[in-house]
Every structure is written in C-alpha cells, then in structure tokens.
Amino acid sequence: MxxxxxxxxxxxxxxxxxxxxxxxxxxxxxxxxxxxxxxxxxxxxxxxxxxxxxxxxxxxxxxxxxxxxxxxxxxxxxxxxxxxxxxxxxxxxxxxxxxxxxxxxxxxxxxxxxxxxLPQDFSPVINENEVDRLLIKYQMNTLKVHLDQALDNFHDSKWESSNAQLRSFLEGLFNEIADKLDPIESAKIQSDNGKRDLLGRTNPPILFSDLNEIYNDGKNFINGVFKRIHRRGSHPGLSDLNDCTFRIHLVYLVAAEVLRRFDHAMENRR
Missing domain, CATH: 1.10.533 (Death Domain, Fas)
Structure with a gap:
C-alpha cells in the first residue's frame, strides 16, 4: 500500500x-x-x-x-x-x-x-491509516499534531526531532485514553506509568496483564516499547534512517492496536 x-x-x-x-x-x-x-x-x-x-x-x-x-x-x-x-x-x-x-x-x-x-496485506500504511482515522474520530487533535510533526521531521531526515515527537505522541495517547475511559480515577493519577496501569483496570481493559503488556514490576511489553523509543543519550546524531523507521513502525503498530481496543470499548458504551 x-x-x-x-x-x-x-x-x-x-x-x-x-x-x-x-x-x-x-x-x-x-x-x-x-x-x-x-x-x-x-x-x-x-x-x-x-x-x-x-x-x-x-x-x-x-x-x-x-x-x-x-x-x-x-x-x-x-x-x-x-x-x-x-x-x-x-x-x-x-x-x-x-x-x-x-x-x-x-x-x-x-x-x-x-x-x-512485506506482503501488501502487512503494509505499515494500513496501521497509519487506522491510527489517523481513530484520532480524528475521537478528536485527539494534539496527538495528531505530534504524529504529523514526527512524520514531517522523518521525511526531512530530522531523526531526533521525529523520535521526540513519537515519544510525546505515545505517552499522550495512553494518558488521553485513560482520561476518556475513566476521567474521575485518571484525574487522581499524576504519572504516565500510573495512567497506563489504570488501563489494565478499566472495563473492558485496554492493556492486559496476562499478555504481559503491563504490571510485572515494570518488566512488561509497553515499558519495553517506551525504553526502545527513548533517546539514546543526550547527543544528536545517534539515530538514523533505519532506527527512526523502526520506531515509526513500532509506534504505529502499538497505537493502532490500542486505539482499536479503545474504539471497541467506546462503541460498547453507547
């Protein structure tokens, strides 16, 4: 695609x-x-x-x-x-x-x-289109800006700037989903990790502990994703085309699945 x-x-x-x-x-x-x-x-x-x-x-x-x-x-x-x-x-x-x-x-x-x-049915563009559709559907405008800026920086070969926007997008995505699904409980939580943990307790859950997506003393899939997309040191130039491409594909893969679960949860509440 x-x-x-x-x-x-x-x-x-x-x-x-x-x-x-x-x-x-x-x-x-x-x-x-x-x-x-x-x-x-x-x-x-x-x-x-x-x-x-x-x-x-x-x-x-x-x-x-x-x-x-x-x-x-x-x-x-x-x-x-x-x-x-x-x-x-x-x-x-x-x-x-x-x-x-x-x-x-x-x-x-x-x-x-x-x-x-990859085969056409596994094109990264499929996840890209799905994420864009659901961000627009739920009016997650700030997140859309972060993602658009990540892609613009990627296209201009500004790897570190793209990586920073990807991190901001993914952190904000989990926080905003928590705010929308359980605004009262989410308002009591200040940390990003705490809001992600909350998504394992919502009904239905967005993240699953039995799939090792959260909890387990922090040794879980979602924390692993954040460690992978975190900047490698404080100096620019450590990322490159292949590294940044991997980060974009990883973020879209995770975001698409999380947004699909969120969409399903919201539709069931109507």
Whole structure:
C-alpha cells in the first residue's frame, strides 16, 4: 500500500515529462481519461485525485497505485543510472523526501528496482491509516499534531526531532485514553506509568496483564516499547534512517492496536 504523501511525491516525477510522454504513460496504465487537462499540473492533479478517490475497489486501487508508483520510480532509477556516466548521484540524493516516504511505507530501493519489504496485506500504511482515522474520530487533535510533526521531521531526515515527537505522541495517547475511559480515577493519577496501569483496570481493559503488556514490576511489553523509543543519550546524531523507521513502525503498530481496543470499548458504551 502506498500512502497519500508518497503517491503525490511520486506523481510529481511526471512534471519532467512532455505532454506526449504523460499521454503514453496514462495509456499504458489505462488512466487516459483521468489525465485530461490543459497543463501538466492539471493532468497530474486529476490523476492524483482519481487514485485517492473511492471510485475504485480497494484492492484494485492499491494495485493500480503501486504499479504507477513503481513504474515512475524505476524509470527515474534508470535515468539516474544512465546519468551517472556524467554526474554521480543517487535516488536518495536527488529525491530525499520521496526516498524517505518510500522507506516509511515499507519499500526498498534496490538497484534500479522498487520492492516491497512485506506482503501488501502487512503494509505499515494500513496501521497509519487506522491510527489517523481513530484520532480524528475521537478528536485527539494534539496527538495528531505530534504524529504529523514526527512524520514531517522523518521525511526531512530530522531523526531526533521525529523520535521526540513519537515519544510525546505515545505517552499522550495512553494518558488521553485513560482520561476518556475513566476521567474521575485518571484525574487522581499524576504519572504516565500510573495512567497506563489504570488501563489494565478499566472495563473492558485496554492493556492486559496476562499478555504481559503491563504490571510485572515494570518488566512488561509497553515499558519495553517506551525504553526502545527513548533517546539514546543526550547527543544528536545517534539515530538514523533505519532506527527512526523502526520506531515509526513500532509506534504505529502499538497505537493502532490500542486505539482499536479503545474504539471497541467506546462503541460498547453507547
């Protein structure tokens, strides 16, 4: 699955093509009716709107979007390889944001090929979309800001800034869920750990001690997650692309599951 930001950035590669080349590309992918327009910008925007709309079945849309992005990326990789005879550069150097978008979405740039790290049904974008949907549903606006800033910093290769926003997001998520599920008891608790422990006592519980998610003298899964995403020392430069990508995927994985449980609990209260 390709995220919206990755799709928009990849389609911007069409800006360097002629109208005739855009027309040929659209014919290859059977989207010629979706790339109409008097300017290249209009044609690209119309195609973008079509791919992110609900006009296609979900799997069909995912497959078409991936095929289009894959062709664009691989054409650009081939162009860069040919140009390296005159000026040595890499896709990452030429398109740093797009490269980071692809890595976050679970893709690998391998030579002149774009590959998935995982099967499509396990795409990190699935958790990303689910977290965004539920944050909006429950109006967790401050948390959404932290997460958006984490992604923006990641795309700009600001690893430490991204990591800091991820920590703020995850800490705030557990606190806000505790406040919403049991506001009276949560108001009596000052510490983050205390609010997380409260989520093991709510009805229904959001965290489960029998799954070693909480309690056990602090030697539990959730505390392990926080230790993993905590900064490694006080100096910048200790994180990198792979480390930050792992943190983002881990935070989204945990947040998606916790928010799904929270959503189920709230729906059952109606």
């Amino acid at each position: 390709v995220s919206r930001k990755t799709l928009i950035a990849a389609l911007s590669l069409l800006e360097g093509r002629t109208h005739a080349e855009i027309g040929k590309f659209s014919l290859i992918h059977s989207v010629e009716n979706e790339t109409l327009g008097s300017s290249k910008a209009d044609r690209i925007n119309n195609l973008t709107r079509y791919l992110i709309s609900n006009k296609l079945e979900e799997r069909e849309a995912q497959d078409l979007t991936f095929d289009i992005v894959k062709d664009l990326i691989e054409d650009e990789l081939e162009l860069i390889e040919r140009m390296n005879g005159w000026e040595v550069t890499t896709f990452k150097d030429k398109h740093p944001k797009l490269f980071n978008y692809l890595i976050k979405d679970g893709f690998i740039v391998d030579g002149i090929s774009l590959r998935r790290k």
